[in-house]
Amino acid sequence: xxxxxxxxxxxxxxxxxxxxxxxxxxxxxxxxxxxxxxxxxxxxxxxxxxxxxxxxxxxxxxxxxxxxxxxxxxxxxxxxxxxxxxxxxxxxxxxxxxxxxxxxxxxxxxxxxxxxxxxxxxxxxxxxxxxxxxxxxxxxxxxxxxxxxxxxxxxxxxxxxxxxxxxxxxxxxxxxxxxxxxxxxxxxxxxxxxxxxxxxxxxxxxxxxxxxxxxxxxxxxxxxxxxxxxxxxxxxxxxxxxxxxxxxxxxxxxxxxxxxxxxxxxxxxxxxxxxxxxxxxxxxxxxxxxxxxxxxxxxxxxxxxxxxxxxxxxxxxxxxxxxxxxxxxxxxxxxxxxxxxxxxxxxxxxxxxxxxxxxxxxxxxxxxxxxxxxxxxxxxxxxxxxxxxxxxxxxxxxxxxxxxxxxxxxxxxxxxxxxxxxxxxxxxxxxxxxxxxxxxxxxxxxxxxxxxxxxxxxxxxxxxxxxxxxxxxxxxxxxxxxxxxxxxxxxxxxxxxxxxxxxxxxxxxxxxxxxxxxxxxxxxxxxxxxxxxxxxxxxxxxxxxxxxxxxxxxxxxxxxxxxxxxxxxxxx
Amino acid sequence: xxxxxxxxxxxxxxxxxxxxxxxxxxxxxxxxxxxxxxxxxxxxxxxxxxxxxxxxxxxxxxxxxxxxxxxxxxxxxxxxxxxxxxxxxxxxxxxxxxxxxxxxxxxxxxxxxxxxxxxxxxxxxxxxxxxxxxxxxxxxxxxxxxxxxxxxxxxxxxxxxxxxxxxxxxxxxxxxxxxxxxxxxxxxxxxxxxxxxxxxxxxxxxxxxxxxxxxxxxxxxxxxxxxxxxx
Numbered sequence: 001x002x003x004x005x006x007x008x009x010x011x012x013x014x015x016x017x018x019x020x021x022x023x024x025x026x027x028x029x030x031x032x033x034x035x036x037x038x039x040x041x042x043x044x045x046x047x048x049x050x051x052x053x054x055x056x057x058x059x060x061x062x063x064x065x066x067x068x069x070x071x072x073x074x075x076x077x078x079x080x081x082x083x084x085x086x087x088x089x090x091x092x093x094x095x096x097x098x099x100x101x102x103x104x105x106x107x108x109x110x111x112x113x114x115x116x117x118x119x120x121x122x123x124x125x126x127x128x129x130x131x132x133x134x135x136x137x138x139x140x141x142x143x144x145x146x147x148x149x150x151x152x153x154x155x156x157x158x159x160x161x162x163x164x165x166x167x168x169x170x171x172x173x174x175x176x177x178x179x180x181x182x183x184x185x186x187x188x189x190x191x192x193x194x195x196x197x198x199x200x201x202x203x204x205x206x207x208x209x210x211x212x213x214x215x216x217x218x219x220x221x222x223x224x225x226x227x228x229x230x231x232x233x234x235x236x237x238x239x240x241x242x243x244x245x246x247x248x249x250x251x252x253x254x255x256x257x258x259x260x261x262x263x264x265x266x267x268x269x270x271x272x273x274x275x276x277x278x279x280x281x282x283x284x285x286x287x288x289x290x291x292x293x294x295x296x297x298x299x300x301x302x303x304x305x306x307x308x309x310x311x312x313x314x315x316x317x318x319x320x321x322x323x324x325x326x327x328x329x330x331x332x333x334x335x336x337x338x339x340x341x342x343x344x345x346x347x348x349x350x351x352x353x354x355x356x357x358x359x360x361x362x363x364x365x366x367x368x369x370x371x372x373x374x375x376x377x378x379x380x381x382x383x384x385x386x387x388x389x390x391x392x393x394x395x396x397x398x399x400x401x402x403x404x405x406x407x408x409x410x411x412x413x414x415x416x417x418x419x420x421x422x423x424x425x426x427x428x429x430x431x432x433x434x435x436x437x438x439x440x441x442x443x444x445x446x447x448x449x450x451x452x453x454x455x456x457x458x459x460x461x462x463x464x465x466x467x468x469x470x471x472x473x474x475x476x477x478x479x480x481x482x483x484x485x486x487x488x489x490x491x492x493x494x495x496x497x498x499x500x501x502x503x504x505x506x507x508x509x510x511x512x513x514x515x516x517x518x519x520x521x522x523x524x525x526x527x528x529x530x531x532x533x534x535x536x537x538x539x540x541x542x543x544x545x546x547x548x549x550x551x552x553x554x555x556x557x558x559x560x561x562x563x564x565x566x567x568x569x570x571x572x
Numbered sequence: 573x574x575x576x577x578x579x580x581x582x583x584x585x586x587x588x589x590x591x592x593x594x595x596x597x598x599x600x601x602x603x604x605x606x607x608x609x610x611x612x613x614x615x616x617x618x619x620x621x622x623x624x625x626x627x628x629x630x631x632x633x634x635x636x637x638x639x640x641x642x643x644x645x646x647x648x649x650x651x652x653x654x655x656x657x658x659x660x661x662x663x664x665x666x667x668x669x670x671x672x673x674x675x676x677x678x679x680x681x682x683x684x685x686x687x688x689x690x691x692x693x694x695x696x697x698x699x700x701x702x703x704x705x706x707x708x709x710x711x712x713x714x715x716x717x718x719x720x721x722x723x724x725x726x727x728x729x730x731x732x733x734x735x736x737x738x739x740x741x742x743x744x745x746x747x748x749x750x751x752x753x754x755x756x757x758x759x760x761x762x763x764x765x766x767x768x769x770x771x772x773x774x775x776x777x778x779x780x781x782x783x784x785x786x787x788x789x790x791x792x793x794x795x796x797x798x799x800x801x802x803x
Contacts, residue, residue, distance in 0.1 A: 401654030402581055405674040409587035462582050495608055 039169040042080040048073045055107035055150040068162045074121065074154045081147050081169065088144045093137040094172030095149070099233075100165035101240040103129040104153040109141050117239070119154045126156045130237025134175050157241035183234035189355060190227035196362060197221030208372065212268040216365060219260040223354055226253045230347065247294050254298040255284055258305035261331075264361070265309045269316035269324050276308050295343060302350070303338055306331055322371075323364040330360035383439065383546055389539050390436050390481055406460040421459040428452040435480045440547065444474040447505070449484050454503070457491055465491075466502040473507065479543035483518060486565050489536045490520025494562060497522070514569045521562040544569075574620055577605045578612040579627045579652065584673070588625060588652065591677045595684055609638065621647040623687065625671075628653040628662070639665045644702035644709045646725070646739045648747070650683055663697030665711065666748055689747065698748060703729055703736035712736055718766045718782060720745060722759040732784060754801065756780065756794035770798060 045064035053059060054076045061078070069075050087093065095113070097106070103117030103126050113136070117129025141147065151165075168175065197220035204213040229250050232238070238246070262280055266273050287300045309331050316324035333353035341349040393399070403425060410418035431449045435441045447469060454465040467487075487503055504519040537556070544552045544567065551570040556563065575592060579585040585605045592603060604619075606612040616624075624642060628651050639662060642649045648668040651659075652675065659670040669683040700711035716731040722742045729736045738745070746755055752764045768783045770790070778790035780798075790798065 397656070398654045401673040402584065405587065405654075406581060406583035408674055408676075409583040412587070412590070460581055460583055 039081065039167045041082075041167060044077050044079045044164070046075055046077045048075045050074050050076070050152065054078065055112075055152070056110050057148045068164060070160075070162065072122075072154075072156050072158075074119070074152075076150060076152050077165075078148060078150045079167070081149055081167070083142060083144050083147060083169070085144045087169065088142055090171035091137075091139045091142045092172040093142045094134045094170060094175030095137055096132060096134045096168040096170075096175050097151075098132040098166040098168065099163055101131075101158055101161070101163045101243055102153040102155045102165075103127060103157075103240075104151045106133075106135055107148075107150040107152075108135070108137055109147050110150070111138065111141065113137065116237075119152055120156065121154070123156045126154050128157045128239040128241045131233050131240055131243055132237050134172070136172050157239070159244055161244070163243075179234040183231040186227050186231045186351070189351070190224045193220045193224040193227070193358065196358060197224060200365070203369075208369075210267075212264060212365070215260055215264045215267055216361065219257065219264055220358060222253055222257050222260065223358065226250065226257065227351065229253060230351075251294050251297055254301050255288075258284065258301040261305045261357075262308040262312065265312045265316070265327055269321045269327065270312050273312055273315070276312065280304055280308050295346075299338070299342055299346065302334065306334055306338065310335075323367055326360050326364040330357045330364075333357065379546065382542060386539070386542055386546060387437070389542075390432075393432060393481060393484070403456065403460060410459065417459070421456070424452065424455040424459060428456050432481075438480055440477045441480045442474065443472050443476040443478055446478060446480070446483050447472065449481065450487050450503070450505075453484060453487060463496060463501060466500060467505065468502050469505045471507040472505060476507075479547045482540045482543050482567075483516075485536045485540050486518045486520065489534065490522070490563055492536075494520055494522030494524055509571075512571045514571060516567040516569075518565045518567075519559075519562055520564075524558045524563050540565075540567075573599050573622045574602045575600065575604070575623045575625070576612065576615060576621055577603070577625045578607075578609065579605065579625070580607050581627075582607070584627070584652075588675075588680075591675075591680050592625075595677065595681055616645065621645075623647060623668075624649045625652050626650065628655065628658060639667065640702050640709055640711060643667060644704065644739055646741060646744065648687060648744060660697060664699040666698055666701055668748065687747065698750060701729060701738060701740075701745075701748075703738045705736060714750075718763060718784065718786070719788060720753070720761040754794070754797055756798060757789050757791045760788050760790075760794075762788060764801065770795075770802070 043066050045061055045066065046068050047054065047064045048069045064078070068077070083093070095106075095108070097104075097116070103115075103119050105115045105119055106113050114133065115129075116133040118125075118127035120126030149167075197217045199217075200213045200220065201217035204210070204217060229246055232246070259277065259280060263277055266276060283304050284301055287297055287304075291297045291300060310328075313324055313328040313331070317328055333356045334350070337346060337349040337353045407418060407421055407425075410421050428449070431445070431452050435445055435449065447467070450467050454467055457463075458465055483505060490503060498521060501521040503521065504517070506517040506519075508515045508517070537554075541554060544554065548569055553568040554565065555568075556565040558564075573596065575596075577585050577588055577592075579588065585607075589603060589605060593600060602619075604615060606615055615621075624647055626638075626642065626649055628639075639649070639651075643666040649666075650668050651662045651670045652673060653659075653662075653670070654673040656672045659672070662670045669686055671679055671683060699714055701714065701717070702709050703712045704710075712729060712731070718730050718732065720738075720742070721728045721730065721735075723737070725741055727738045727740060727742055727745055729738050740748070742755070742759070742761065746753070746761060749761065753761050754764055756762050762780065762782075766782050766784075768781045771779050771781060771787075773779070776792065778792075778795045780788050780790055782788065
């Protein structure tokens with residue numbers, strides 16, 4: 001990857017990053033005062049019990065505490081809130097209470113401004129409130145100065161965790177709109193992730209069965225679900241009793257996403273490091289039992305994933321794996337999120353990181369797919385070329401013209417022999433035409449082909465050639481005409497002066513490999529054995545590659561009595 | 573006439589042998605056959621030879637290296653091959669003829685006609701003549717040759733700056749060379765395009781002046797040939 005490419009990828013990242021950052025910034029602006037911090041207030045004072053007079057502004061607050069009680073006690077809390085002149089101009093004001101797991105009634109300067117759910121004394125009388133509520137403040141009570149918020153609450157549906165309320169005060173319109181707008185933007189992103197997930201899922205199931213595509217599809221789909229689960233709280237005030245179900249779901253999503261991130265890089269670049277995933281799983285389970293805070297837990301999950309991804313990618317880059325630099329680049333924003341934005345803004349920056357992550361890897365995967373297509377073309381064109389090569393064996397001028405010349409000689413000398421010669425030739429042509437369209441034939445066909453060729457050559461050379469086979473399996477599938485080619489090579493390149501020249505074809509199974517040993521008799525006339533292989537041997541090698549990939553080996557060379565060729569095929 | 577056939581396919585050699593015997597009859601002194609090149613090399617070194625029939629695709633050896641080697645020798649070479657596409661290159665290297673397989677007697681007769689001066693398309697395609705230079709055989713482009721001078725059984729091929737020794741006789745070269753080379757004298761062959769003027773002296777003595785200033789003698793027969801070509 002050169003500088004230009006890095007710049008290119010960087011610009012692409014910016015392309016994604018910039019609009020998100022802009023939303024983020026504009027959103028904060030639009031929201032006015034605060035985006036995600038609570039509205040600054042005096043400390044919240046709490047008292048267990050239930051007394052309607054506690055809504056009043058001026059009461060004796062001795063005996064009130066800053067500690068929230070453990071459920072199931074009913075309690076009140078009171079807080080003093082400053083409205084400055086700036087905020088006071090933006091009436092009507094909205095007071096939002098978020099992430100507070102309770103049913104409650106709210107009083108503003110002693111006036112009831114609304115309820116969330118229904119406060120009760122047990123589960124039957126309580127109706128759980130939603131996860132957020134925005135209260136409209138009366139304009140006459142929105143003057144600059146100190147105001148009192150008093151809340152009467154019950155938490156009979158709580159599962160034990162105490163969650164302090166999160167207060168936001170701003171103009172009512174913006175209060176009710178901004179988070180929905182933000183969620184809308186996040187859902188656009190979620191839609192993109194969903195489409196990417198579906199697309200790569202289809203690629204995996206319909207065409208290329210490679211794990212990296214499935215993992216990438218799952219990863220994108222889970223990120224889609226994560227966004228839904230994360231931002232549902234911005235527009236749907238689900239009952240607070242569901243809150244931990246949601247948090248728990250998110251936690252499992254981040255657990256899975258973390259594993260999938262590492263798995264994606266491992267399966268894509270370094271499959272031999274699969275054991276690292278077990279290691280990561282053990283750590284994640286360990287964190288789960290060790291940490292009780294879900295936010296912290298997610299942070300740890302993501303970080304172990306980043307660590308393992310980094311090791312994998314570093315090794316891949318070191319070994320110059322194709323597109324591994326892009327992979328490495330794609331996790332940098334996630335690292336940045338962990339290093340610079342935890343815990344404040346972590347969620348938001350994490351999703352920006354995921355977006356960049358998905359987009360860079362999308363780019364790398366599409367490049368990979370492009371390469372695959374080119375490779376496929378190559379394989380296809382090579383197969384066609386081989387087909388042509390095979391067809392050419394039928395009509396090769398050297399073979400055809402020499403054979404015809406010999407035939408003339410036989411016609412003149414012995415018409416009877418000439419007829420046998422023609423019959424032998426017809427037999428060879430028939431055998432060849434039977435296999436010429438095929439990519440794979442049976443061993444018995446190949447042996448027939450060799451024998452009919454030898455018969456033709458017998459008439460041409462007046463030498464009684466023989467083929468001796470040992471250990472071959474008639475039904476075994478092999479590429480067409482490879483032994484025929486070796487036979488032809490032997491006939492063309494060897495000076496045969498024995499009386500009964502015999503070609504040998506031997507098959508053995510050794511150490512989970514199949515070994516074919518082919519031997520051509522006679523003295524080789526080729527002096528330079530290191531020279532580039534002739535077209536015959538090239539044909540054989542191309543055929544072996546197209547059938548066995550790289551799971552074959554070919555050795556050949558002279559020996560005392562001729563020329564040997566040894567083909568070793570790994571058993572798959 | 574001594575003829576050698578180098579052909580690895582016995583049947584083809586037999587066919588060629590029969591046809592040559594029929595066509596040449598008593599003109600044939602000795603007809604031999606070698607299956608492999610090594611034998612052929614031995615044979616060539618030992619016995620006199622007038623004509624060589626050579627199968628160009630000899631068991632994996634490079635035909636054109638051989639061709640250069642054989643065409644540098646005094647005898648004429650004829651290629652017999654199934655690869656017609658090699659004919660042009662073979663002619664460039666100075667073979668007498670190229671017979672494609674399968675062949676017949678008529679085609680073979682044409683080759684022999686060429687050998688006995690009856691050919692009309694003589695020298696077509698010839699581009700190089702194999703000569704010896706410092707013990708090595710090199711191909712001298714025909715376009716560089718100004719004239720050729722006999723030197724016993726050999727010939728000297730003169731270019732603008734130097735000359736090369738060729739193993740072929742004047743007669744053999746005359747058969748191979750294209751029509752623009754004229755035998756102006758028993759000992760001289762000259763490229764027509766190199767002649768500046770033909771000079772006539774008293775007593776029916778002639779000579780030519782080449783463009784580079786060199787003077788060569790012209791025989792009476794040579795003058796007639798020149799005269800007929802310069803009209």
